[in-house]
Amino acid sequence: MPDFLTGAAVFILVVTGLGLFRVLRSQVAVERMMAVQLLGTGGAAVILLLGTATASDALTDVALLLMLLSAFSCAAFTLGQSSSATATERAEEKP
Amino acid sequence: MTGFVDAFTVLAVGSGAIFFLAGTLGLLRFPDTLSRLHALSKADNLGLGLIVIGLLPHATSVSAGLKLACVWLLAQLSAATASQLIAGVARNRRPRA
Amino acid sequence: MNALLDVVLVAGLLALALHVARARDDQGAIVGFIAFGFLLGLGWVRLASIDVALTEAAIGGGVTGLLLLRVEAHTRDSSAPDRTARPITIAAAAVLCIAVTAGLAFVILNLPSPPPTQAPAAAAALDATGLENPVTAVLLAYRALDTLLEKVVLILALVGVWSLAPDHLWGGAPELRPAVVPEPLSYLARVLPPFGVLIAVYMFWVGADAPGGTFQAGTILAAMWLLVMLAGLRAAPDTRRVTLRLLLIVGPAVFLAVGFLGFAMAGGFLAYPAGAAKPIILGIEAALTLSIAVTLGMLVSGPSKRAPTS
Amino acid sequence: MSSISNPATLFGLCGAALVGIGLFTVIVHPGLLRRIVGFNILGAGIFLIFGAVARRGAGAGFEGDPVPQAMVITGIVVAFSATALAVAMLQRLFDLTGRATLEPPAPEGRPGSET
Numbered sequence: 001m002p003d004f005l006t007g008a009a010v011f012i013l014v015v016t017g018l019g020l021f022r023v024l025r026s027q028v029a030v031e032r033m034m035a036v037q038l039l040g041t042g043g044a045a046v047i048l049l050l051g052t053a054t055a056s057d058a059l060t061d062v063a064l065l066l067m068l069l070s071a072f073s074c075a076a077f078t079l080g081q082s083s084s085a086t087a088t089e090r091a092e093e094k095p
Numbered sequence: 096m097t098g099f100v101d102a103f104t105v106l107a108v109g110s111g112a113i114f115f116l117a118g119t120l121g122l123l124r125f126p127d128t129l130s131r132l133h134a135l136s137k138a139d140n141l142g143l144g145l146i147v148i149g150l151l152p153h154a155t156s157v158s159a160g161l162k163l164a165c166v167w168l169l170a171q172l173s174a175a176t177a178s179q180l181i182a183g184v185a186r187n188r189r190p191r192a
Numbered sequence: 193m194n195a196l197l198d199v200v201l202v203a204g205l206l207a208l209a210l211h212v213a214r215a216r217d218d219q220g221a222i223v224g225f226i227a228f229g230f231l232l233g234l235g236w237v238r239l240a241s242i243d244v245a246l247t248e249a250a251i252g253g254g255v256t257g258l259l260l261l262r263v264e265a266h267t268r269d270s271s272a273p274d275r276t277a278r279p280i281t282i283a284a285a286a287v288l289c290i291a292v293t294a295g296l297a298f299v300i301l302n303l304p305s306p307p308p309t310q311a312p313a314a315a316a317a318l319d320a321t322g323l324e325n326p327v328t329a330v331l332l333a334y335r336a337l338d339t340l341l342e343k344v345v346l347i348l349a350l351v352g353v354w355s356l357a358p359d360h361l362w363g364g365a366p367e368l369r370p371a372v373v374p375e376p377l378s379y380l381a382r383v384l385p386p387f388g389v390l391i392a393v394y395m396f397w398v399g400a401d402a403p404g405g406t407f408q409a410g411t412i413l414a415a416m417w418l419l420v421m422l423a424g425l426r427a428a429p430d431t432r433r434v435t436l437r438l439l440l441i442v443g444p445a446v447f448l449a450v451g452f453l454g455f456a457m458a459g460g461f462l463a464y465p466a467g468a469a470k471p472i473i474l475g476i477e478a479a480l481t482l483s484i485a486v487t488l489g490m491l492v493s494g495p496s497k498r499a500p501t502s
Numbered sequence: 503m504s505s506i507s508n509p510a511t512l513f514g515l516c517g518a519a520l521v522g523i524g525l526f527t528v529i530v531h532p533g534l535l536r537r538i539v540g541f542n543i544l545g546a547g548i549f550l551i552f553g554a555v556a557r558r559g560a561g562a563g564f565e566g567d568p569v570p571q572a573m574v575i576t577g578i579v580v581a582f583s584a585t586a587l588a589v590a591m592l593q594r595l596f597d598l599t600g601r602a603t604l605e606p607p608a609p610e611g612r613p614g615s616e617t
Contacts, residue, residue, distance in 0.1 A: 001101055006193040008108050010200060012115045012142075013234075017204050019119040019135070024211060024224055030185045031128055032223045034135050036257075037177050038122075039230045041139040042115065044166055045146050046234060049108070050197075052150045058242045058403040060162045061395065065246055065412070066230060067166055068388055069254035071173035072415050073226055075377050076258035078180040079265070079370050079422060172383060179376035198509045202516040209520050209543050213527045218535045225539050232546055235516075238509055239553040240565035247575050248549075251582050256542065263589045264535060267602040285529040293522030300514035300554060309559030310569040326568035327575070335572065342576045349583035353590040407575055484579075491586040494593065 005053035009046045016042030033077040040070025100152045107149030114142030128185045136178040143170050198238055204231050219268075222260045229253035242403035243327040246395070250411040258418060259492050322470035324401035331405070332473045336462045340451065343444040343480065346487045350440070354431055357495035363432030364500040366493035369424035381423030388416035396481050400470070406477045410484025417489045428493050430500050436486065443483025447476050514554030520547030532603050534595070538588050545581045549574045 016038055023035045044063040051059030121134025147167045154160035208228040215221040229252025236245035314326045314334060323329045331339050357364070392412040399405030420426050429436045450472060454463040464472050520543055527540025552570045559567030596602050 001104070003193050004105060005108065006197060008112050008146075010193065010197050011112050013197065013200050013204070015112075015115050015119045017200070019122045020204075020227060021207070022119075022123050024220065024227070028128055028185075029219060030181055031131065032220060033177075033181055034122075034132060035223055035227050036230075037174065037181075038118075038135055038139065039227050040173065041143050041170055043230050043234060044170065045111070045115065045143050047237060048146060048150055048163065048166065050237060052153045055155070056242070057155060057159050057162075059237060060159060060166065061398075061404065062233065062237060062242065062245050062249060063166045064162060064169065064391055065249050065395075065408070066233065066253070067169040067173055068384070068391060068412065069250060069415060070230075071169075071177055071380060071384060072254050072419055073257045074173070074177035074180060075380055075419065075422065076261050077223070078184050078374065079261075079377070169387060172380075172387075176376045176380040176383075180374055180380075183374050183376065194509070198512050202512055205516055206519055206523075209523045212536075212539055212543060213523050213531075218533060218539075221536055221539055225542065228543070228546070232550075235513060235550065236553060239513055239550075239557045240560070241553055241556060241571045241574070244549075244553065244571055244574050244578070247578050251578055252542075252546070256582060256585060259586055259589055260535070260539065263593050266593055267535065267596045282530055285526055288529070289522040289526040292525060293518045296518035296521060296551065297515050300511060300518060300551065303514075303555065303558060307555070307558040309561045309567045311559055311561040311564045311567045314568045315562035315564065326564055327572050330568045330572035331575065335569070338573070338576055342580055345580050346583050349587045352587045356590050356594045407579055488582075491583060494590050 002053040005049045009049040009053070012042055012045050012049070016046075033074060036070050036073045036077065040066055104149045104152060107145050111142040111145030111149060114138045114145065118142065129182060132178055132181055132185070136174045140170055140174050143167060194238075201231065201235050201238060205235060218264050219261075222257065222264055225260065226253055226257040229256065243325070243405065243408075246403060246408045247411070250408055250415070254415050255411060255418070255488060255492055258415075262492075262494075320466070320469060321464075321473065323473065325399060325403065325405070327403070328399050328405050328473075328477075332476060333464065333469065336447075336451075340444065340447050340462070343447065343483065346484070346491075347440060347444065350487055350491055353491060353495055355495075357431075357497075361496040361499055363430060364496035364498040365428045365430045366490070366495065367497035368418070368421040368428055368493055370422075373422075373424050378423045378425065381419045381425050385416040385420060388412050388419075392416070392481075392485075396477065399477065400474065406480045406484060410481045411488060413481070413485035414488035414492070417485065418492055421489075421493065431490070431496055432500055436490075439482055439486045440490070441483065443476075443480035446479040450476055510554040510557035513550050513557075517547040517550030517554065520544070520550065523547075532605050534592050534602055534604065538585060538592070541588075542581065542585060545577070549577055552577070 019038050020035050023031050023038060026032055044066050047059050047063040047066065051057065118135055118138030121138060122131050125131045125134055144167055147163050151160055151163055154163060205228065208224050208231060211224040212221045212228065215224060229248060232252055233245045233249035236248055314330055317334055318326055318329050321329045321333045392409040395404040395412065396406065396409035399409070421428050451462040454461055457465045524540045524544025524547055528537050528544065531537055531540060552574045556566040556570035592602060
């Protein structure tokens, strides 16, 4: 069973990594922030699988923290975006 | 009994992993930002949910099981608000008609 | 299977670091760095350092990201750097960096075997403290002086940040709230903090016996406080407020007081009386958690942006 | 020589490479913000090397030597406070000069005229 769970963790890590690079190389700034969302969910899944595979309960805490902070980082990113979006809109309206 | 539990775990974790794959495929193949966002937040959360369900029988104590469920709840909350925030920015950015 | 996992993780870390070094714009680099922080947390899990994994996920993936993203948004309008380094500089830097990496790699491949370790000493000292988590024991008993000095460094950094405010704004409040607060953000800022505070208290509580502790708890509290300030639910406090300043120093002050009491009660600076070590350590940790949360929150908020009220 | 398949050695080598990448960014990149990020990558590399040493020092029932682990936690917090101070200084520099770099402005006032 541990081998299967670790294998699943590797699979999800690779799949998440592929998505991550697609998103990070995107030209659209908004899409980049999906990277954090992606890695928050994928990372939590990987950690939970590893935690069960190695029978260490403390890993669940790491997953909990990861989920909590991915929401936080996402909020931080969109703030910078929205303020600059309104700024460009204002600049567009001027002329 | 353990054989049954293990089969259940393999099934749930396996299908969870496939949802992660589906999410990434959507991210790679869908044509625009909003549908990519949709693929990411729905598929990955379903995948995480299935994995949590698959791992629940292996939880060593009630509190460990509760924590697993909390991770998933937090993921729901996080994904819902983060997708809303990202989608809001994406819509602002779209050239106005 | 585990080796494969390690290889994938290391490849991901290196690819993200290269992305940070080569990304065209700063924003892309910062998002790459946040992702790097999350992945590094996984790496620490593989190195069997759950305590460090928690710290790295909280600081590298969370609070540092907010700090960098805010300054990036602030300086985005600056013209692109006028010139890039000359090719000869780049070549020289590349040679230097490869030499440093090669040197370190050589050292790592030739570390002494059997490896020197303090683990038995830490294990022996663990019984005296009544704690179960060796990392907490090292931080708060075995090498408590380091931890005390680190708290002082945090306060000094905050003094440095505050002193960058223009004269007429000195003592005023930093400004975090953006011009427009999106609806989902204020929802998140109402719903997430209760969870966050619960997790922080839990993290503090288990820290004595399992991975977790003051830094992790303090960082989570700081993140939740920042979220509330970002959504504009509560304004940032004036930096000259007495309560704020008391909260900033309560942790180091308690720590220092216990340190000096050690002379009277146990015959040395920061020595804990036998049998009472665990309650004393928990008391120090509680005060430190509060101070760390407030200090980190104010560090991310930055210097004053508004004139002090009245 | 220890085997590369050992996770401690693998992550240690990864740390060495990260130190190189971070150092390169700090030296070469003209933008100060990127240099701050590079400094953090450099720090992460050093912490990983510490982590490799800690992992090798497993013993007495622990999976790693707790002393270097505790030092890494201290290091992460100190690196964060240094980053916060640097970021505040960068913001002040930008407010005063409108620039986010220490490079002197290009002569004749035409940005990028050298290229």
